Amino acid sequence: MSLLSIRNLRTEFSGPAGIVRAVDGVSLDVAPGEIFGIVGESGCGKSATCRSILRLFGGAPARVAGGQILLDGVGDLAAMPERALAQVRGREVAFIFQDPLTALNPTMRIGRQIAEVILRHRKVSRAEARQAALGLLRDVHVTSPERRLDAYPHELSGGLRQRVVIAMALALRPRLIIADEPTTALDVTVQDQILRLLRERCDSTGTAIILITHDLGVVSQVCDRMAVMYAGRIVETGAVREVLDHPSHPYTRALLAALPGQASRGRDLVPIEGSPPGLIAPPPGCRFAPRCRLAREDCGSGPAPGLLPRPGTAPGHLDACILSEVPDVAS
Secondary structure: OOOEEEEEEEEEEEEOOEEEEEEEEEEEEEOOOOEEEEEOOOOOOHHHHHHHHHOOOOOOOEEEEEEEEEEOOOEEHHHOOHHHHHHHEOOOEEEEOOOHHHHOOOOOOHHHHHHHHHHHHOOOOHHHHHHHHHHHHHHOOOOOHHHHOOOOHHHOOHHHHHHHHHHHHHOOOOOEEEEEOOOOOOOHHHHHHHHHHHHHHHHHHOOEEEEEEOOHHHHHHHOOEEEEEEOOEEEEEEEHHHHHHOOOOHHHHHHHHOOOOOHHHOOOOOOOOOOOOOOOOOOOOOOOHHHOOOOOHHHHOOOOOOOEEOOOOOOOOEEOOOOOOOOOOOO
């Protein structure tokens, strides 16, 4: 049973040059208690996909142009009026933004910011909300939580600020948390701590997490299933170990071949030549075809291929490539 089912989602941004089709026909499912990773190059549509769930476009000229966003027990978020969707934000689905410093109000103490989330949705006193905020800081392993309640965001390290943002996301016990590149600005040690914290909260509370990242190592470390996005579409999806150990789409294979550290595995690092296509007028057929070393003439014509299973692959492992066999990219 799925907690979240996205079907044929299309999201558009209006720009001076035309309509940018940032998300074009995305479908995915997230189960209760799992961490689902979405990976891809910058501009591939992974953040736009997840911001579409709660319509958090930050004032950008964007709209959900089609499709369904079905949240179990709630309904279609894509068709929901803004007032009703506001009740879903935080309570059912919470969002962890990429930069915790800009996600926090610099003029408010940490304890008050967490308490405000609780007061907005629950009938409790300010004293009770402050105690709940203290408990949340303890839950996310903030050192000296009593002292941190009265600190301002700029007085905390990047790792502590990210823990505060996670505490705010957990405040209303949502069933789904969307984490947009939550470890990008953190050093490796703190990054590992934050990822362990997300995994711990997922396992202990049954909360599902969608983790947006460009780092395949992060996906390998904490995610259960994953989707690889390219130019507004999902090109491969499945269990993490299945996709990373047995990639079937040329783009996924190219990403893995371009990872630093290939030399230590006895393989040459192979860069992906070219750039992703513009999404105002995307090319026909497979959008990766102009950069693909394996592309045939028919790859660049007709409609974009959909996700399908291949013979011999694990259940749920799908890719969007018309080639019957995909040899190794580095070969």
